[in-house]
Amino acid sequence: AQSVTQLDSHVSVSEGTPVLLRCNYSSSYSPSLFWYVQHPNKGLQLLLKYTSAATLVKGINGFEAEFKKSETSFHLTKPSAHMSDAAEYFCVVSAQWFGNEKLTFGTGTRLTIIP
Amino acid sequence: EPEVTQTPSHQVTQMGQEVILRCVPISNHLYFYWYRQILGQKVEFLVSFYNNEISEKSEIFDDQFSVERPDGSNFTLKIRSTKLEDSAMYFCASRPRVTGGSDNEAFFGQGTRLTVV
Numbered sequence: 001a002q003s004v005t006q007l008d009s010h011v012s013v014s015e016g017t018p019v020l021l022r023c024n025y026s027s028s029y030s031p032s033l034f035w036y037v038q039h040p041n042k043g044l045q046l047l048l049k050y051t052s053a054a055t056l057v058k059g060i061n062g063f064e065a066e067f068k069k070s071e072t073s074f075h076l077t078k079p080s081a082h083m084s085d086a087a088e089y090f091c092v093v094s095a096q097w098f099g100n101e102k103l104t105f106g107t108g109t110r111l112t113i114i115p
Numbered sequence: 116e117p118e119v120t121q122t123p124s125h126q127v128t129q130m131g132q133e134v135i136l137r138c139v140p141i142s143n144h145l146y147f148y149w150y151r152q153i154l155g156q157k158v159e160f161l162v163s164f165y166n167n168e169i170s171e172k173s174e175i176f177d178d179q180f181s182v183e184r185p186d187g188s189n190f191t192l193k194i195r196s197t198k199l200e201d202s203a204m205y206f207c208a209s210r211p212r213v214t215g216g217s218d219n220e221a222f223f224g225q226g227t228r229l230t231v232v
Contacts, residue, residue: 034220034221043225044206044226045223046221094221101170102163103148103150103160104160105158105160107157
């Protein structure tokens with residue numbers, strides 16, 4: 001079984017300040033973890049992924065995330081928010097075990113950027 | 116860059132009618148999915164498909180739903196008799212593999228917004 005908890009449904013930050021979107025996961029097997037972003041009326045775009053290589057993962061648009069097995073966390077960060085970062089962000093888990101390939105989404109975090 | 120293509124982008128249908136949502140996954144991918152997102156709610160898993168058969172389905176995916184990969188390129192979701200509560204954004208996705216490695220992410224299409232009236 002696998003699950004994802006996104007701890008904040010809504011985060012607001014000022015432009016130029018750091019962003020932290022929190023995600024905790026649960027998985028019976030070694031997980032692959034992903035962050036996807038959804039801009040208004042758009043599809044789902046992959047930001048970054050963790051697949052058992054480096055624990056600190058860098059993605060597009062300056063985002064990065066750190067896999068912490070001891071804390072079962074995969075928080076998304078960005079040093080300096082930009083107006084274009086305003087969107088919905090989804091943390092996603094997938095078990096690294098053949099036959100259990102379902103992607104499980106968190107409930108999403110809406111990021112608002114204050115000018 | 117290869118992408119997953121979904122058609123139509125928006126479909127309006129009357130309650131009780133059948134609809135077919137179409138997807139063209141990335142050509143060398145092996146795993147295919149349908150997800151849906153009711154307005155304002157979370158993205159929900161519907162079904163996964165591998166080796167020409169359903170590998171997993173959710174409780175949402177009842178007898179009204181079916182999937183097919185008729186010609187080796189298209190991947191369709193059929194809803195036989197639509198209900199008002201089927202109104203949602205439907206996302207198709209494909210993955211090259213699912214086990215560990217550097218290329219197991221899912222690529223999502225832009226979605227089909229289904230409106231049942």
